[in-house]
Amino acid sequence: MSAPSLTSFIVKRPWLKRWMTPIAEWYTDAAGYRRLGLRADDLIPEESDVVQTALKRLPPKEAYDRIFRIRRAFQCSVSHTLLPAAEQTKPQEDVEYLSPIIRAIEQEKKEREDLDSLVVRR
Amino acid sequence: MLSRSTISRNAPRALQKQCSAAGATSHRGMASAATPGLQYDVTESAGVKVANREVTGPTGTLALVAKAGTRYQPFPGFSDALEQFAFKSTLKRSALRINREVELLGSEVSSTHSRENVVLKAKFLANDLPYFAELLAEVASQTKFSAHELSEVVLKTLKYRQQALAANPEAVAIDAAHAVAFHRGLGESITPSVTTAFEKYLSAEAVAEFAQQAFAKSNIAIVGSGPNSAEVSKWVGQFFKEAPSAGGSSKYHPQQSAASQYYGGEQRISSKAGNAVVVAFPGSGAFGTSAYKPEASVLAALLGGESTIKWTPGFSLLSQATQGFSQVRASTKNLAYSDAGLFTISLTGKAEQIASAGKSAVDTLKKAAAGEVASEDVKKAVALAKFRALESAQNLETGLEATGAALINGSKPYQISEVAQSIDAVTEAQVKEVAKSFLSGKASVTAVGDLFQLPYGQDLGLTV
Numbered sequence: 237m238s239a240p241s242l243t244s245f246i247v248k249r250p251w252l253k254r255w256m257t258p259i260a261e262w263y264t265d266a267a268g269y270r271r272l273g274l275r276a277d278d279l280i281p282e283e284s285d286v287v288q289t290a291l292k293r294l295p296p297k298e299a300y301d302r303i304f305r306i307r308r309a310f311q312c313s314v315s316h317t318l319l320p321a322a323e324q325t326k327p328q329e330d331v332e333y334l335s336p337i338i339r340a341i342e343q344e345k346k347e348r349e350d351l352d353s354l355v356v357r358r
Numbered sequence: 359m360l361s362r363s364t365i366s367r368n369a370p371r372a373l374q375k376q377c378s379a380a381g382a383t384s385h386r387g388m389a390s391a392a393t394p395g396l397q398y399d400v401t402e403s404a405g406v407k408v409a410n411r412e413v414t415g416p417t418g419t420l421a422l423v424a425k426a427g428t429r430y431q432p433f434p435g436f437s438d439a440l441e442q443f444a445f446k447s448t449l450k451r452s453a454l455r456i457n458r459e460v461e462l463l464g465s466e467v468s469s470t471h472s473r474e475n476v477v478l479k480a481k482f483l484a485n486d487l488p489y490f491a492e493l494l495a496e497v498a499s500q501t502k503f504s505a506h507e508l509s510e511v512v513l514k515t516l517k518y519r520q521q522a523l524a525a526n527p528e529a530v531a532i533d534a535a536h537a538v539a540f541h542r543g544l545g546e547s548i549t550p551s552v553t554t555a556f557e558k559y560l561s562a563e564a565v566a567e568f569a570q571q572a573f574a575k576s577n578i579a580i581v582g583s584g585p586n587s588a589e590v591s592k593w594v595g596q597f598f599k600e601a602p603s604a605g606g607s608s609k610y611h612p613q614q615s616a617a618s619q620y621y622g623g624e625q626r627i628s629s630k631a632g633n634a635v636v637v638a639f640p641g642s643g644a645f646g647t648s649a650y651k652p653e654a655s656v657l658a659a660l661l662g663g664e665s666t667i668k669w670t671p672g673f674s675l676l677s678q679a680t681q682g683f684s685q686v687r688a689s690t691k692n693l694a695y696s697d698a699g700l701f702t703i704s705l706t707g708k709a710e711q712i713a714s715a716g717k718s719a720v721d722t723l724k725k726a727a728a729g730e731v732a733s734e735d736v737k738k739a740v741a742l743a744k745f746r747a748l749e750s751a752q753n754l755e756t757g758l759e760a761t762g763a764a765l766i767n768g769s770k771p772y773q774i775s776e777v778a779q780s781i782d783a784v785t786e787a788q789v790k791e792v793a794k795s796f797l798s799g800k801a802s803v804t805a806v807g808d809l810f811q812l813p814y815g816q817d818l819g820l821t822v
Contacts (some may be wrong), residue, residue, distance in 0.1 A: 293506040344452065351458045 261327065270325040271318045272309035277334040278302060286345070290337040298333055397774075398761055399587040403595030405575040405603070407765045410582035410590045418584030419481045419754055422494045423762025426572035427474040428546040429695075430612040433559035435516065435550045436568050437471045442512040443565060444469035444478045445493075449500040453507070456493065463489065473536070473544055474695055476572065477759050487585045488593050494580070495597035498573035503566035513557070520552045527634040527806040528706045530627060532693075534804040535638040538623045539700055543615035567610040574604040577612070579765040581758045618698035622800030624815050624822045633709040633807030635716050637820065639796040641701030644694040645747070645777050646764055652780045653788040654701055655692045655747065660726065660739035660789065661703060661719075663688030673738050675726065676703070679718045683707070686715040696767050701796065709811035720818045727793035729786070736786050744781040748774060797821075 246252050264270070269279060280287060291299065312319060398409040431437045445460075445467055446453045460467050465482035467490075478497060480490040523529050530551070537545040550556040571577065575598070582590045620640040641658070643649025662674025664687075671677040676688045686707035693700045703719055705712050725731065750756040751774055803815035803822055815822035 295505070344454070347452060348454055351454065354458075356462060 264330075265327075269309075270327075270330060272312050273319045273323055273325055274305055274309050275325055275330050275333070277332055278305055278309075280334060280338070286338055286341050287334075289341050290334055293337050293341075294334065302333075398581075400765065401587070401591045403591040404598045404601070406594060406598045406601065407579040408582070408591050408594050409579065409761050409765055410585065410587045412587055413584045415584055416484055417481060418484050418487060419479065419582065419758065420487070420490050420494060420585070420590070421477055421479040421581045421758040421762065422498060422573075422578055423581060423759055423766065424476045424478075424498075424572050424578045425474065425763070425766045426476045426568070426577065426612050427472050428548050429473050429543050429615055430572075431546065432568060432610050432613055433556070433564075434547065434554055435556035435560050436565060436610075437476055438516050438519065438549055439508070439512055439560055439565045440569055440572060441469045441471040441476050442515050443501055443503060443507070443569070444476075444497055446507050446511070447502045447504060448496050449502060450496060459489075460493075465490070467493070471548075472759065473546070473548060475759055475763055477762070479758065484585060487589055491590070491593035492597045495594075495601060498578065498598075499601045501566075501569065503562045503569065505562040508560070508562045508565070513560075516549075519549050523549050524552050524629070525631045527629055527632040528636070528704055530629065530631075531634040531636040531704065531804045531806040532702060534625045534627060534806065535636045535702060535802050536700060538625050538804060539620055539638055539640070539802040540618050540698065541621055544618050544695055544698060544700075564610045567608050568612065570602045571604060571606075571611040574602050576604050577766065579762040581762045581765075583754060583758065618695070620698065620799075622802045622822065624803045626805045626809050626812070626814075628809045629806050631807070632706065633712055633812060634704060634706040634805070635712050635812055636702050636704045636802075636804045637716070637720070637815070637818065638703075638802040638804075639701045639799065641692040641699035642694055643699045644696055644760065644763070645780075647696055647767075649698050650694075650780075651699075651792065652743070653784045653792045654699065655694075655743045656736070656739050656781065656784045657726065657789050657792055658690045658692040658701060659742040659746065660731065660735060661690040661722065662739075662742075663690050663703075666742065673735055675722045675731070675735070676719055679722045680705075680715045683711040683715040686711045688715065688719060696763060700802075709808040713811060713813040713817065716813050716818045720820060723793055724797060724819070727790060727797050729790045731786075731789075733786055736789060739789075740781060740784055743784075744778055747777050747781060751777065 246256050264276070269276070282288065282291065294302070308319070318324070398411045400407070400409045402408065426437060426440060428437045445456050448456070451459075456467075460480075463482060463486050465480060465486060467478070467480045469476070469478045471477065478494060480494060482490050523533070533547050533551075537547065539545065547554065578601070580590070580594050580598075642651035642654035660674065661676045662672065663676035663680065665672030665674070665677055671681055674690075676690060680686055680688045686705055688703065688705050690701075690703045693702060703723070705715055705719065707715075751760060797820075799821075801815060801820040801822055803818070803820060805812040805814075
């Protein structure tokens with residue numbers, strides 16, 4: 237599910253990171269999902285086995301909150317409104333809650349594939 | 359030229375000659391390389407008790423025995439979960455990786471639990487000992503206990519195990535007999551029954567907390583069979599350094615259950631899986647404990663029910679008594695634990711026949727209590743009981759756990775010669791006495807199956 241990204245290239249260079257951070261913040265805010273009360277991880281497409289497994293592994297509270305956010309955003313979209321400023325997602329609330337699980341599952345998958353194509357030399 | 363058939367025909371005869379020539383001077387048993395040494399070398403390394411017996415051979419076995427069976431679990435299902443979590447993902451490796459590595463080394467790992475212990479066992483080629491010592495230490499101290507493994511793997515396996523238990527009426531009846539006889543502690547179900555609400559207690563964090571104390575240094579013993587003793591204590595000392603040590607308190611820590619007390623009573627469970635009636639009495643504890651009564655194991659062999667020889671009912675009293683009931687299988691066992699034992703007579707088969715077979719089984723016990731047993735039979739029973747005790751000590755499966763349990767509980771490991779002596783010393787009068795004490799005390803009677811037909815304890819002629 238991961239798209240090619242420059243993130244690790246930028247994060248490794250502090251000067252570049254300092255320069256890019258305000259732009260990134262502006263861009264994320266301009267994307268508009270925070271005004272519908274969503275988090276970035278809510279936008280990950282669900283239609284894959286990996287994400288489906290990850291969703292099953294979410295703690296019950298997280299899973300409930302996620303569905304709540306999505307339904308609220310859907311309602312806003314239908315009624316062509318934005319949430320009041322107090323209910324919009326604040327930048328510090330916009331944290332990864334699903335991506336770490338997805339990365340762990342991808343790693344498991346990769347490990348399985350690696351072990352399946354293992355050549356043993358003794 | 360010699361044809362093959364001449365060699366094969368003559369070889370046994372030639373061998374026989376040789377043996378008899380040797381036998382004239384000295385009585386020689388089987389080749390010593392094939393007979394495992396039975397004495398365990400007991401040491402302690404890195405605070406962990408280690409017992410090992412050296413057996414010359416290409417393979418070895420290493421087992422970790424933890425005093426965390428169902429008797430000590432804080433809530434139902436914890437011992438099962440702990441057992442299932444063995445060899446799952448650790449902080450260093452994933453479950454898959456452990457699995458593949460073990461396969462590559464051509465070895466076998468398994469975990470089981472009994473009422474008193476959780477046993478993690480590895481069988482391997484002799485020179486892989488360091489790898490498996492490390493693996494056991496890693497499983498004991500660094501398992502992750504992730505929530506998704508609990509819900510995706512452990513709980514699913516546990517469901518199947520519950521169904522397997524429910525499908526076996528004899529196992530259900532024996533489980534119920536323990537509950538009736540000991541209430542808490544030893545009476546806890548070995549696997550929660552299908553209707554037990556165990557999920558509400560079970561969470562990954564709770565199991566992790568349980569495991570930390572269950573695998574604490576003072577609560578485990580390492581038992582080896584095969585490898586060199588010095589090597590075993592060296593590797594155990596190196597890898598078990600980080601094993602958790604006991605301390606703290608939490609409601610999820612293993613329960614230090616009070617000394618077992620026998621209550622007795624009756625329980626009836628309806629089931630469509632089959633029929634079983636179990637009659638239980640306070641039996642003999644494990645060897646080396648205060649509850650050890652060799653005469654109970656002799657009585658178990660005397661009542662018997664299952665033949666040790668093919669195509670014959672055998673000498674045992676129950677198999678003689680139930681010969682007329684072709685659809686009933688009887689068996690007598692003495693289940694020994696660290697501070698108590700349960701003497702069980704179980705009858706399984708057709709419900710119609712169990713009622714009358716049960717009555718004749720109890721009559722047989724009464725006969726034994728009255729001393730109306732041929733002394734020939736008692737002698738046979740003593741020999742069989744001795745064989746069973748020694749065989750279970752020598753056998754890898756049962757011997758490892760028994761030794762580990764003995765080490766943790768502070769008593770000495772199985773001393774073969776003493777076991778044999780204690781059983782040899784059993785007299786007819788003692789057997790009669792123990793049978794009498796069974797009948798005078800309260801019995802535990804459980805019936806599982808078609809309750810419309812199955813008898814009550816009183817119908818069998820027992821005081822419940």
